Amino acid sequence: MAETRWLDEHEMRAWSGFLAASALVNRRLDQQLKDDSGLSHPQYEVLVRLSAAPGGELRMTELANGLINSKSGLTYQVTQLEKAGLVRRRSCPSDVRGVFAVLTEAGRARLEEAAPGHVAMVREALIDVLTPAQLEALADGLGEVSRRLREHGG
Amino acid sequence: MAETRWLDEHEMRAWSGFLAASALVNRRLDQQLKDDSGLSHPQYEVLVRLSAAPGGELRMTELANGLINSKSGLTYQVTQLEKAGLVRRRSCPSDVRGVFAVLTEAGRARLEEAAPGHVAMVREALIDVLTPAQLEALADGLGEVSRRLREHGG
DNA sequence: GGCTGACGGTTCGAATTTGAACAACCCTGC
DNA sequence: GCAGGGTTGTTCAAATTCGAACCGTCAGCC
Numbered sequence: 001m002a003e004t005r006w007l008d009e010h011e012m013r014a015w016s017g018f019l020a021a022s023a024l025v026n027r028r029l030d031q032q033l034k035d036d037s038g039l040s041h042p043q044y045e046v047l048v049r050l051s052a053a054p055g056g057e058l059r060m061t062e063l064a065n066g067l068i069n070s071k072s073g074l075t076y077q078v079t080q081l082e083k084a085g086l087v088r089r090r091s092c093p094s095d096v097r098g099v100f101a102v103l104t105e106a107g108r109a110r111l112e113e114a115a116p117g118h119v120a121m122v123r124e125a126l127i128d129v130l131t132p133a134q135l136e137a138l139a140d141g142l143g144e145v146s147r148r149l150r151e152h153g154g
Numbered sequence: 155m156a157e158t159r160w161l162d163e164h165e166m167r168a169w170s171g172f173l174a175a176s177a178l179v180n181r182r183l184d185q186q187l188k189d190d191s192g193l194s195h196p197q198y199e200v201l202v203r204l205s206a207a208p209g210g211e212l213r214m215t216e217l218a219n220g221l222i223n224s225k226s227g228l229t230y231q232v233t234q235l236e237k238a239g240l241v242r243r244r245s246c247p248s249d250v251r252g253v254f255a256v257l258t259e260a261g262r263a264r265l266e267e268a269a270p271g272h273v274a275m276v277r278e279a280l281i282d283v284l285t286p287a288q289l290e291a292l293a294d295g296l297g298e299v300s301r302r303l304r305e306h307g308g
Numbered sequence: 309g310g311c312t313g314a315c316g317g318t319t320c321g322a323a324t325t326t327g328a329a330c331a332a333c334c335c336t337g338c
Numbered sequence: 339g340c341a342g343g344g345t346t347g348t349t350c351a352a353a354t355t356c357g358a359a360c361c362g363t364c365a366g367c368c
Binding site: 004005006007010011013014015017018020021022023024025026028068115116119120122123125126127129130131132133134135136137138139140141142143144145146148149150 | 158159160161164165167168169171172174175176177178179180182222269270273274276277279280281283284285286287288289290291292293294295296297298299300302303304
Binding site: 194196223224225226227230231234249250251 | 356357362
């Protein structure tokens with residue numbers, strides 16, 4: 001193995017900033033969502049994805065891909081959402097194994113109710129803190145970072 | 155309440171990039187650390203902070219501040235590290251309530267063993283993917299973001 | 309001295325997460 | 339047809355997380 005290239009001061013600053021911001025923003029968002037509308041951040045994410053999908057439904061696998069948690073974590077969250085009546089399961093006609101998660105009316109309503117507060121918090125915690133240049137650097141840089149991790153890791 | 159200012163396309167790109175990168179990088183790091191040296195990311199963080207502190211020891215509260223997890227989470231992790239012999243607890247002489255977490259020799263050794271692989275992964279996943287300009291924007295922008303969240307939230 | 313309020317760390321129960329194991333199913337090539 | 343290999347979603351046990359409650363202690367103040 002090659003000699004270790006340690007992080008210089010610049011790199012270290014970026015790394016710890018990223019690490020801290022990542023943890024703090026996530027925590028703050030989860031807090032806000034739970035207090036404001038009784039949804040966890042993972043649950044909110046599921047609802048958002050479903051609402052953006054045609055017909056308000058997605059296969060479990062598609063939902064898990066590029067999402068925060070593992071397959072089993074998704075099963076759990078969808079079950080929770082189903083108990084709350086915000087989502088229901090529908091089996092796929094062309095593939096018996098397949099399962100669609102479908103956004104219910106109540107789910108869409110709940111999402112629309114939660115969205116404004118969520119967006120406001122996203123602005124307050126992250127977006128409105130950054131300069132336009134930083135915003136663009138973040139979009140480009142972190143976009144590339146996640147693209148690579150997605151490819152390389154499944 | 156004011157009209158909701160939704161995210162425009164630029165802002166949305168930055169936000170989802172941040173969200174995805176945050177989750178993916180964290181997951182990848184945890185994976186690498188666990189496979190490579192049997193430490194979780196939170197545990198590694200604790201060791202790093204201790205090793206950087208004078209005397210290799212810190213009060214629990216100081217350790218919890220600006221760290222990823224809650225007080226009780228820290229208690230748990232320190233207990234785990236103590237079981238593994240990488241850290242030990244020492245009560246504070248001037249304040250009976252206080253507890254120091256002290257890095258043991260084994261702990262320092264384990265950290266030195268784990269560090270190169272960890273840094274390599276940090277580079278691969280994040281640092282080396284970014285341009286110098288992006289790196290600086292990240293350091294400045296996210297630094298400010300976490301500073302504010304720390305102040306405003308405890 | 310004794311009261312009051314804040315602090316430091318742990319304990320507790322409940323919720324969530326993960327990877328591995330599993331069962332059922334699809335598809336391809338023969 | 340039908341064996342083999344990869345998918346799909348769930349189940350399971352174990353680990354981790356959090357917040358709230360808690361106990362002992364400190365500091366200021368009368």
